[in-house]
Amino acid sequence: MAxxxxxxxxxxxxxxxxxxLPSHPGLTEAIDTQDISFREWAPGHFIDWHPAxxxxxxxxxxxxxxxxxxxxxxxxxxxxxxxxxxDTSGKGHTTLVSGDEPGITAVIPLA
Numbered sequence: 001m002a003x004x005x006x007x008x009x010x011x012x013x014x015x016x017x018x019x020x021l022p023s024h025p026g027l028t029e030a031i032d033t034q035d036i037s038f039r040e041w042a043p044g045h046f047i048d049w050h051p052a053x054x055x056x057x058x059x060x061x062x063x064x065x066x067x068x069x070x071x072x073x074x075x076x077x078x079x080x081x082x083x084x085x086x087d088t089s090g091k092g093h094t095t096l097v098s099g100d101e102p103g104i105t106a107v108i109p110l111a
Contacts, residue, residue, distance in 0.1 A: 001080035014087040032111035051092035052085045055110040063103035068094035
């Protein structure tokens with residue numbers, strides 16, 4: 001399990017950084033959220049380039065999710081991984097449910 005931040009960098013491109021609790025103590029504090037919903041996508045489901053619709057946490061519950069960036073890198077997220085998604089501008093990223101299992105996520109928009 002790991003925590004990641006997906007955001008738009010100074011060049012206007014999406015970037016992913018891994019976060020850890022000792023270096024980011026704010027992650028251990030309560031944060032206002034809007035609601036929670038669950039999403040299930042079939043294996044092979046692909047979403048082409050898109051920015052995030054809003055700031056939100058996405059927590060992977062099952063399956064494997066690959067997020068592609070403009071620099072050509074792909075980041076794989078496994079069950080238990082949490083992403084703070086903040087790339088609400090620019091070209092954004094791609095999303096693919098890889099592997100044979102459906103991708104099930106909890107989506108938690110920030111207030």
